[in-house]
Amino acid sequence: MIRSSSCPKAGIHIRESDIKPIKPIHSNKPNTYNPNYIPEPKPRTFLSPQSQLSKPVSFHNTTLDKLDLDLNNYSLNDLYTLFNIEDNDLTVDTLKQAKQVVLKMHPDKSRLEPKFFLFFSSAYKKLKEVYDFQNKSYTNKKYVDEDFFEEGNKELLNNMFQKPEFKDTNGKGFNKWFNDAFEKSRLEDPNAHGYQDWLKSDDGFMSVDENVTQSNMNEIFERQKKQLQDVIVYKGITDSVSSSSIGGSLFGDTTNYSSGTYTDLRQAYTETLIPVTEEDYNKMHKFASLNEYKSHRDRVDVTPLSESDATKMLYDKKKGDDHQSASLAYKYALESEQVKKKQNGFWSDLKKLTNF
Structure with missing residues (x-):
């Protein structure tokens, strides 16, 4: 069995021959090998809140x-x-x-x-x-200074520190209150938990329930590469110029094969094979000489997109960017309202605590 001493995730696990294969073989379970298995796509972390409605609601059509x-x-x-x-x-x-x-x-x-x-x-x-x-304007900026700390809240805090349970020298009373208030007031981040539970599990391992030998090992790898190829999503025409995305995508849909310097931890351990197979090589045109290769390149159609196609591509790209910015703005608008509610709740609880 191949295992890494530094991390519990080691990509593909090969079962030793003295262990009996798991039966029955499930059709879509990643912990057992199945030639027809297609990995489930990674959940898309989308910033805009998802709909919780059972069906669309319209002013004109909904009672x-x-x-x-x-x-x-x-x-x-x-x-x-x-x-x-x-x-x-x-x-x-x-x-x-x-x-x-x-x-x-x-x-x-x-x-x-x-x-x-x-x-x-x-x-x-x-x-x-x-x-x-x-549609905010960068040419007509207005700077507004706003003090978010009310003078009455200062008096609230002074009264709180006069309470006997907050005067202990070791600070345990204050620490307990602060931790409880912090957990109650903070916004839940859906991506804050990371992969701690996943790293401790066997999820993501590809178990091979057959005797692996030097002769059939390459065939097993080829099948796995083929399965990865089947789930690659075609995204249409994209820009040829790429830029570094160290901060990650706003939509959380980074890929392990992008040109970025870093990759997602889970992808690094689950997408351990580059999906290029022997079949891909066999499909490629073979050249007997450099002149034959140059002749082939000269016959390749490199005609740029027509004006209408290029205009449509730019329009679609702008619509996508507008949708992303709108989703981001909506998310921040909801979060801002939640912050205000939690902030008001914090000061309200503090008033009850100090009988203010």
Whole structure:
């Protein structure tokens, strides 16, 4: 059995011949070898909150009794659908239309409960923040100094440190309170846990349930490479100029075969084979001489994209960039609101603690 002394992950495990094969062989279980096994794609860590709705919600098509009033369950696309914004295109006109929907929900006009107006108003504000984020001007900057620390909170803290449990010399009372308050007030990061549990597990190992010899080892590696080839996603025409992405992609979908200096830890141990097989080599055109190779290169069509194709490619790229920036803005808008709620909760608990 091949194992690494420094790390529990060693890519492919080969079972010793005296161990009986695992039966039955499961069709899609990565810990047993199966010629038809296709690795499941890595979960995509997408910054924009995912939709928690059972079905799309629209102002014109959804009845109020079925309307989910929890904005945290809505993704950015859900908000586009809610206000009937076509092509996910935020403009001055589409924002005006969305604002008209909000005004219609005002209790004085709709005769409905205020909770509906508050929901639509909050949803509109999120879209407005996304629009402002995408269209902010760098030429007309305005610097605003804002003090986030209220003078009354200073007095709150002074009263807290006068309490007997916080006056102990070893600081245990304060440390316990601080740790509890910190855990209660901090935002949960979905990527904060890393791969600690995965590194302790056998997930990601490719076990070979057959006697491996020098003669069939190459065949086993070729089958695994073929399986990796089958799940490579075609992303269409991409830019030929690449740049370093040390900080990682905003969407968390880096690849082990990119030109970046670093790679994801899990990918480094699960994608241990470069998916280039003997079959790929056999498909390549063979050249008997340098002149034959040059002649072949001269016949290769290197005609640039037509103007219409190039324009479409640039348009699609811009739409993708706009979608990414909008998703990022929506995520930060939701996080900002959560931070304010947790901050208010922190000071509220402190007032109860100090009887202020």
